[in-house]
Amino acid sequence: MHNRMRKSLLDFTPYTPGLSIEELREKYQLQNIIKLASNENPLGVSPLVLESIKKYSSSIFRYPQNASPALSDALAQFHNIEAERIICGNGSDELIDMLIRMTCEPEKNTVLCYSSCFSVYKMVAKLCGVHYKEVARNADFSQPLADILATVTDDTAIIFLTSPDNPTGLAIPSAELVDFLEKLPQQTLLVLDEAYIDFADAEYQSFEILKSHPNVAFLRTFSKAYGLAGLRLGYGIIPLELAKSMQSARLPFSVNLLAEHAGIAALTDTHFYKQTLKVTAENKLFLMQELQSLSCKTLPSQANFIMFAPTMSAEFVFQKLLERGVIVRLLKNFSFPDWIRVSIGTKEESNIFIKELKGILHD
Numbered sequence: 438m439h440n441r442m443r444k445s446l447l448d449f450t451p452y453t454p455g456l457s458i459e460e461l462r463e464k465y466q467l468q469n470i471i472k473l474a475s476n477e478n479p480l481g482v483s484p485l486v487l488e489s490i491k492k493y494s495s496s497i498f499r500y501p502q503n504a505s506p507a508l509s510d511a512l513a514q515f516h517n518i519e520a521e522r523i524i525c526g527n528g529s530d531e532l533i534d535m536l537i538r539m540t541c542e543p544e545k546n547t548v549l550c551y552s553s554c555f556s557v558y559k560m561v562a563k564l565c566g567v568h569y570k571e572v573a574r575n576a577d578f579s580q581p582l583a584d585i586l587a588t589v590t591d592d593t594a595i596i597f598l599t600s601p602d603n604p605t606g607l608a609i610p611s612a613e614l615v616d617f618l619e620k621l622p623q624q625t626l627l628v629l630d631e632a633y634i635d636f637a638d639a640e641y642q643s644f645e646i647l648k649s650h651p652n653v654a655f656l657r658t659f660s661k662a663y664g665l666a667g668l669r670l671g672y673g674i675i676p677l678e679l680a681k682s683m684q685s686a687r688l689p690f691s692v693n694l695l696a697e698h699a700g701i702a703a704l705t706d707t708h709f710y711k712q713t714l715k716v717t718a719e720n721k722l723f724l725m726q727e728l729q730s731l732s733c734k735t736l737p738s739q740a741n742f743i744m745f746a747p748t749m750s751a752e753f754v755f756q757k758l759l760e761r762g763v764i765v766r767l768l769k770n771f772s773f774p775d776w777i778r779v780s781i782g783t784k785e786e787s788n789i790f791i792k793e794l795k796g797i798l799h800d
């Protein structure tokens with residue numbers, strides 16, 4: 438039969454996730470494998486979340502409540518904003534999809550980003566038949582705010598800024614965002630993807646300053662600091678009128694019943710959350726020092742990972758790490774062929790990573 442796929446989608450580059458532990462175990466017959474490739478929570482998942490999932494597991498024959506009202510209420514309280522502004526989704530990826538699909542006119546509007554950014558923005562723009570444009574990063578890899586402003590046209594519907602950025606870990610100071618927004622035309626929505634904001638220092642925490650701005654949408658996720666990557670839960674904090682329209686147009690039930698309750702439980706477990714931040718901060722410092730003492734180039738990171746360039750071919754180091762049971766992320770797909778991204782793990786994982794890296798670089 439003729440391939441019914443839309444012609445414009447036939448040359449799609451699929452999303453490349455980090456290798457899984459299972460895939461690697463099979464390939465190299467390894468016993469002990471550590472995965473530092475997808476910025477997951479090193480402490481696993483909160484015990485309060487597990488309890489909640491157990492408690493609600495017998496209810497999964499029921500549909501969840503549409504649009505996750507209980508979770509939206511909990512998040513509204515958490516952020517001290519109106520619940521109507523919160524839209525929960527099946528990972529923040531779903532919010533990226535909803536925002537582009539619901540605000541951009543196909544074949545007319547443009548989604549504007551910068552080079553080597555999170556690939557889902559481009560993927561969704563293409564799926565939606567929306568123009569997509571990237572501005573080159575600054576020479577120091579930072580987000581090119583001035584060049585983005587200079588590239589905005591009447592047809593620019595959305596600008597995505599990731600802060601802290603993936604894969605660099607670089608964040609945008611609040612003061613720069615305020616300045617950026619003052620210069621941004623009203624018809625353009627700034628979407629701040631804050632998947633890693635939990636790990637960032639105070640000067641990058643822009644939410645309180647910008648939360649009432651009519652042109653900003655924030656994206657948050659439970660996948661990183663809250664340890665729920667496999668459950669798929671994220672949310673947007675959206676300007677009120679837009680949020681109401683999006684809520685009316687969204688597909689029902691995309692956040693499943695267990696995810697909604699898990700999210701509510703995760704918000705209550707401040708101990709787990711604080712431990713996550715503490716362990717991440719300690720091991721980030723450790724990894725940074727060790728990488729530098731191995732003469733690797735590093736970027737300062739406001740996230741739960743570090744981007745570094747080893748003293749040998751990154752692809753070679755990546756491959757050798759795999760053979761030694763350590764999965765990291767080669768950044769070739771992000772067009773940084775000399776760089777690797779390593780997620781911050783537990784103390785033990787960090788020690789193993791450094792030990793194996795030393796073995797490779799000193800071999």
Ligand SMILES: *Cc1c(COP(=O)(O)O)cnc(C)c1O
Nearest residue numbers: 528529530555603632658660671
């Ligand atoms: C991990 C990540 C997300 C979160 O995705 P989920 O769909 O919520 O798991 C969003 N944006 C960026 C830049 C990320 O790295």
